[in-house]
Amino acid sequence: MTTFDKLSKSGNIDLHTHTIYSDGALTPKELVEKAKEAGLGAISISDHENTNGIDEALRVGKKLKVEIIPAVEITTYPTPEKEHHILGYFVDYKDKKFQKELEKIREIREEKSKKVIKNLNDLGFQINFGDLKSMVSGTIVAPHIAWSVINDMENKEKLKEDFGEIPNTGEFIRKYLIPGAPAYEKRKAMTPKEAIDLIHSVGGVAVLAHPCWTIAKKEGNELVFDDKEFEEVVKVGIDGVEVLAHRETQEDTKKCVDHFSTLAKKCKLVVTGGSDFHGFGSAGKDLGYTDFYLKVPYSILDDLKKLKNDQ
Ligand SMILES: [Zn+2]
Ligand SMILES: [Zn+2]
Structure with a gap:
């Protein structure tokens, strides 16, 4: 084992982050430096429909000994009123057809x-x-x-x-x-199946992002889970679920983590986790959840790699 392996393959990680190439505040270089400061062993760059930050992150990651997992986050609509984000890990992001598809989605997004x-x-x-x-x-x-x-x-x-x-x-x-809100606009976009198929076509592992926001709804003080909706995404070929994601409070986060861990086990899905770090506002938590009780251990990445290799 090299020093690099020893240094990187331990500690906590973060498999959901954004850079300036989508709606993050930091450049890939700044993001990797922040990961290093936070003592993270690995991070994933998962910009919305964009992989332009990955090469820079890989270069800096190599220097700073922070492992970088190439990824992408694709917004999908199972029905016009619902939105699911699908993360693709280990995608062959240099594939030309893949890049063309991402470009198409970006144009629709701009409209x-x-x-x-x-x-x-x-x-x-x-x-x-x-x-x-x-x-x-x-x-x-x-x-x-x-x-x-x-x-x-x-x-x-x-x-x-x-x-x-x-x-x-x-x-x-x-x-x-959000869907149903006064300024919301529907757009022509991929279905979860189309995004999952696209990710698979370039060797990626497809993971349902933050189901705690899209599958769980707050009704009064209660969190209500739509397991049927979850099963629909399982049916169209999702490989994993971002169980280690957060809601507003620690209590609700714990409920979501418990609920989706159970579903992941039942549906034989790989479990992932990340802060959805953006670097400003409150769309996500701080990188590596350094500001929150939740942590994502390196063993999560081992499971993801194992699934990738078995594919
Ligand atoms: Zn998202
Ligand atoms: Zn995100």
């Missing part, structure tokens, strides 16, 4: 962002597509839009009226941008 911004303007919020586009290196997604509205002084009064105080990005997204 959708324009419509969402128009809806927000109609609702009285100040936000401009051109301004936002010039600030973003990758795809414009919900956290960008939320961040832009919240940080525009001209929206301050309206936000205070609406929320009682200035909301964080997560709160704004949940009130305005």
